[in-house]
Amino acid sequence: MMQAVLPQPIRMLRGRSVFDWIYAAGLVLGALFAFGRYGSYMDGYEKAILLLAAPVFIALGWGWGSIRALLLVVAGVSLLAIGAYQGELVRSEQAFLLKYLVSSQSAIMWMSALFFLATASYWTGLLAGSDFASGAGTGLTWSAVVMGSTGLLVRWYESYLIGADIGHIPISNLYEVFVLFSLMTALFYLYYEERYGTRQLGAFVMMVVSAAVGFLLWYTFEREAQEIQPLVPALQSWWMKIHVPANFVGYGTFSLAAMAGFAYLIKTHGAARSGRGALALWGAAMALALLLALEAVAFRKTGSSMFWLAYFAVFAAVFGAIVALRKRIAERLPAREVLDDVMYRSIAVGFGFFTIATILGALWAAEAWGSYWSWDPKETWALIVWLNYAAWLHMRQMKGMRGTPLAWWALGGLLVTTFAFLGVNMFLSGLHSYGQL
Amino acid sequence: MAPSIVKLALWCFEVNSPSLVKQTLNGSQLTQQAHTHSPARAALELLASMRFAVSLLTVVAIASTLGTVLKQGEPYANYLNQFGPFWFPAFQGLGLYSVYSAWWFLVILAFLVTSTSLCLWRNTPRMLREIGRFQQGLRERAFDNFPQRAQFASAAPLGSAVELAVAYLRENGFAVRTSALDDGTLIAAQAGMFRRFGYVLAHSAIVLVCIGGLADSDALLKLQLAFGTKQPVRGDMRLADVPENSRLGAGNFSFRGNTLIPEGKSSDVTVINVGEGMLVQDLPFSLSLKQFQIEHYTTGQPRLFASEVIVTDKDTKESFPARIEVNKPLIHKGIAVYQASFDDGGTLIKIAARNLFGGAAPLRSFEGRIGDVLTLELGGTPYQIEFTAFRPFNIENVGAPEPEAAGSLMSRMRSSLGSASRLQSKRELRNVGPSYQYKLRDSAGQAREYHNYMLPIQVDGRWLLMSGMRDAPGDAFRYLRLPLDDNASLDEFSRLRDVVLNKALYADVGRRFALTAAKSDALNETMRTRLQETAERVLDTFSARGFQSVADFLEKAVPDDEREKAAEIYVRVLQGAAWEAWMLARERAGLKRLEPDAAQARFVQDALNAVSDAFFYGVPVYMQMSGFEEIKASVFQLTRSPGKPIVYLGCGLLVLGIFAMFYLRERRLWLLVRSDGIAKLAYSPTRRTLDEDKAFAMHRDALVRILS
Structure with missing residues (x-):
């Protein structure tokens, strides 16, 4: 977060470490190298995006030190993978390193596995009160982020190996943005983890990430959605490079806020043996399980009733266990003020970026579809999400509305966000038909 | 605990309690001494209150979902179908078919604008005053x-x-004023006061966006329609016949229309769809389409849509060429021209009509354009042929079908490793050439739809001409597959068929069939005669309605338990007889007899299938496409949206405002240093967060250190 008003730029320069400067120089040189080598293939906007990427990542790295290491490792691993390709796609079958580790699909599979392990570790840490397990959760989450980012970057490279005209940034369909969503949510969580010095929230946030990864795996195994597809004309625009990531900052942080809200409710009602709060929690847990099970039914139309009953049972068991163990969990969760702060901050960040994303979407739509707003289902749902969190932020300014009501609202917001992100693609048709299920 | 729905509803419309009136929008500790005296005043208070804002935002959100659940702007017939005659008019009255321009939706938005404006009006002057006031x-x-x-x-x-x-x-970024008091000095410090601009910017932005959006909406048009000054016409009217009160002048300041221009043609109007009808909007220039360009990836997905046009200004009479692509609109005289879609512009299809039940030579050749309707006589009955679509190419997956999700999780896992390009090898996409679609309508008005490929398609090593037919628009096409011979012609098929359907030749064919059979098996005279009779009967049965009549016959004549075996024998006899029929036909044409092999047997099988399917083709004539001259059309969307700059300005302000509100930390600090050496510190951030607690602790410790 920014520190003060005017002397900001000067403050940022003062007291920088040598590592900071090396990091910045690396980014600038990298951007210039890319510019020199590929600049002639880019249009003016793309050049601007490339050149602006350097200061943006410098600011990110300087603001949050861990980004520097992340970027270095991701760059290293990705370059290793690109080197191993030797310009031939078929190498992904032959080279051990590519086939099992760092080709895009393998890396994304690793990311998926690591995210699952991270979730398990965080939960072990939370329930057993083991700092070691929670620490392992952090390590695993970071590793998952490294593998996922590498996966996306290598996928980008692979798309150009398929054909020069097919190559494009891998944020163009539902499969790709699901990876992006997992990464964004995990990264924002890691930021708050470091900032607030608590790892207990990881158990909650990683549940959302795990659910996203579960969907990703289903999407891969059942629908073979991982294949790189060329871009239809409407998507061939530099707008995509900023519209989509900005959107996923929003989706990610809103999900994070929902989980912080869930944790807040557990913390609040943790002590209550019975009573309305606990009852409501039980209700919410079962409703959530039912919804997830229904989603499973929608995904797999051929499945038997046993199949979705099993789904429901699993989710009900997970959420039921959380509510049943709420006392123990509540004891170890950070203070309500911290949870409230995380919730507020993520929604504030998300709201800002979601606003930008929606506006960028409107500007793009004006060029591609001839109208900045056409009440297309995806647009309309973006507006609904925006209105929802606008209302939430206004609520927070009212007396007596802090705490529990806002936590419930944030948790409910997850439904709205999920529907905008996924439900629209599943149930409604419209101009945004790039991610049809 | 969350308030129940009822409580929530009550809460939304409850008159403000004094404590809430004091609550100001930015949540700062500024208080406002307003009390609810008169009803008007109370209404004003309610409109400008935070709870009203929250309720409104929720209401707009819920109202917006409505239009996503029900598909908007469909033809009315679809809704009538969906809801039935009772609900259809009711829903129409509620504007559910175009929710976002329905009067009640606009009223809600008007409330939003009013409420936001009132908040601005009440809070802005004070907030701005406070910025400079220590x-x-x-x-x-x-x-x-x-x-x-x-x-x-x-x-x-x-x-x-x-x-x-x-x-x-x-x-540390504070602006500071000191004032000397009797017993010391008061330092009043403040920082981040520009956050207040954020509030003003973000909220004015909402008003701007709504106003701009209104200017670009069809609200004005709806007013003109409501007062009857403009009258929409039915969509099938010719442009020249459109009356004056259905035209909008070139001066119209806001519109959105569609224009279809075939290659080589031009247009100086655009069509605005209004419910079931349309209005014609005159343009200050004319657009003429030189060429529409469409390119594809090897996978068949479109890669590029582009129109090469010439724009001729009506005032200056000057012309200039332009290229319009998706994502690259043309803007001229404040009107933006977008590449919206494409269509057929009247491609000329050359047709050779062939009788499916006799003769090798085409019955006749003729031509028609996509969009045209011609009258024809087929098999003695008059038909209307409507040319509906032409596709210059068709990408089909002709690769082997994938095994159905075979294998364990492990093997599936293994197959999803590696690069993300792997799947391409599993599919084999191929362009199978042009095709066209037409409808044949009989005198009773019943129409069948046909889809004919121009080129033969290779299936398992043999070449087939495909023609699809369906009775209803929702059905899948059922394909008639005509087998081609080694000369890529239908001649051999026609010969074979003509004998198979010629009753006068059955005795000859049956005799030959029995003779051939006798060569391989020793058969006596009676058995040969019976075989001959069987062959004749099978052919006779087949000639009625193909395999269907053979099946009907078996159904009637053979008991259940023997039917399968009998069917097998019948089919073999039929194939043998058809082979002899073909050989007879070749003999009559002066061609030499062929030696039977697997490929020839396959050909006979395909020919029999084709003859059989022809009985269910609806008409006895196959309209083979023998050539085409393609003419494409480009569909443009033309808009003049005067609200766009206002909306964009609003968007810019919104972003600035939101970031100022969230990221500028507004805080005040007072330090009273008394002459007697006591210092008092007070810290007041606008937003109480953990960060601010930390910031306070930091400033406190630093000041204690400095002053000690």
Whole structure:
């Protein structure tokens, strides 16, 4: 977060470490190298995006030190993978390193596995009160982020190996943005983890990430959605490079806020043996399980009733266990003020970026579809999400509305966000038909 | 615990309690002494209140979902189908078919604008005043009211203590004013006051966006229609016949229309769809389409849509060429021209009509354009042929079908490793050439739809001409597959068929069939005769309605348990007889007899299938496409949207405002340094967060250190 008003730029320069400067120089040189080598293939906007990427990542790295290491490792691993390709796609079958580790699909599979392990570790840490397990959760989450980012970057490279005209940034369909969503949510969580010095929230946030990864795996195994597809004309625009990531900052942080809200409710009602709060929690847990099970039914139309009953049972068991163990969990969760702060901050960040994303979407739509707003289902749902969190932020300014009501609202917001992100693609048709299920 | 729905509803419309009136929009500790005296005043208070804002935002959100659940702007017939005659008009009255321009939706938005404007009007002057106003009037007593306060001893002499503290605060981004009091000095400091601009910007942005959006909406058009000054016409009217009160002048300041221009043609109007009808909008220029360009990836997905046009200005008579692509619109005279879609512009299809039941030579050749309707006589009955579509190419997956999700999780896992391009090898996409679609409508008005490929398609090593037919638009096409011979012609098929359907030749064919059979098996005279009779009967049965009549016959004549075996024998006899029929046909044409092999047997099988399917083709004539001259059409969307700059300005302000509100931390700090060496500190951030608690602790500790 920014520190003060005017002397900001000067403050940022003062007291920088040598590592900071090396990091910045690396980014600038990298951007210039890319510019020199590929600049002639880019249009003016793309050049601007490339050149602006350097200061943006410098600011990110300087603001949050861990980004520097992340970027270095991701760059290293990705370059290793690109080197191993030797310009031939078929190498992904032959080279051990590519086939099992760092080709895009393998890396994304690793990311998926690591995210699952991270979730398990965080939960072990939370329930057993083991700092070691929670620490392992952090390590695993970071590793998952490294593998996922590498996966996306290598996928980008692979798309150009398929054909020069097919190559494009891998944020163009539902499969790709699901990876992006997992990464964004995990990264924002890691930021708050470091900032607030608590790892207990990881158990909650990683549940959302795990659910996203579960969907990703289903999407891969059942629908073979991982294949790189060329871009239809409407998507061939530099707008995509900023519209989509900005959107996923929003989706990610809103999900994070929902989980912080869930944790807040557990913390609040943790002590209550019975009573309305606990009852409501039980209700919410079962409703959530039912919804997830229904989603499973929608995904797999051929499945038997046993199949979705099993789904429901699993989710009900997970959420039921959380509510049943709420006392123990509540004891170890950070203070309500911290949870409230995380919730507020993520929604504030998300709201800002979601606003930008929606506006960028409107500007793009004006060029591609001839109208900045056409009440297309995806647009309309973006507006609904925006209105929802606008209302939430206004609520927070009212007396007596802090705490529990806002936590419930944030948790409910997850439904709205999920529907905008996924439900629209599943149930409604419209101009945004790039991610049809 | 969340309030129940009822409570929530009550809460939304409850008249403000004084405590809530005091609550100001930015949540700062500024208080406002407004009380609810008159009903008008009370209404005003309600409109400008936070709870009303929250309720409104929720209501707009819920209202917006409505239009996503029900598909908007469909033809009315679809809705009538969906809801039935009772609900259809009711829903129409509620504007559910175009929710976002329905009167009630606009009323809700009007409330949103009013409420936001009222908040702005009430809060802006004070908020801006506060930016430059240091609160230097803080009494010493008041320090005790702040949750974040401290008291400590200052060792430095008053003058230098103040100097040091001021320097520290300035260093940390505070603007500072000092005022000398009787018993000391009060330092009033503040930072991040520009956050207040954020509030003003973000909220004015909402008003701007709504106003801009209204200017670009069809609200004005709806008014004109409501007052009857403009009257929409039915969509099938010719442009020249459109009356004056259905045309909109080139001066119209806001519109959105569609224009279809075939290659080589031009247009100077655009069509605005209004419910079931349309209005014609005149343009200040004319567009002429030189060429529409469409390119594809090897996978068949479109890669590029582009129109090469010539724009001719009506005032200056000047012309210039332009290229319009998706994502690259043309803007001329404030009107933006977008590449919206494409269509067929009247491609000329050349047709050779062939009789499916006799003769090798085409019955006749003729031509038609896509969009045309011609009258024809087929098999003695008059038909209307409507040319509906032409596709210059068709990408089909002709690769082997994938095994159905075979294998364990492990093997599936293995197959999803590696690069993300793997799947391409599993599919084999191929362009199978052009095709066209037409409808044949009989005198009763019943239409069948046909889809004919121009080129033969290779299936398992043999070449087939495909023609699809369906009875209803929702059905899948059922394909008639005509087998081609080695010369890529239908001649051999026609010969074979003509004999198979020629009853006069059955005796000859049956005899040959029996003779051939006798060569391989020793058969006596009676058995040969029976075989001959069987062959004749099978052919006769087949010639009625193909395999269907053979199946019907078996159904009737053979008991259930023997039917399968009998069917097998019948089919073999039929194939053998068809082979002899073919050989007879070749003999009559002066061609030599062929030696049977697997490929020839396959050909006979395909030919029999084709003859059989022809009985269910609807008409006895196959309209083979023998050539085409393609003419494409480009569909443009033309808009003049005067609200766009206003909306964009609003968007810019919104972003600035939101980021100012969330990321500028507005806070005030007071330090009272008394002459007796006691220092009192009070800290008041607008937003109480953990960060601010930390910031307070940091400033407190630093000031204690500096002053000690």
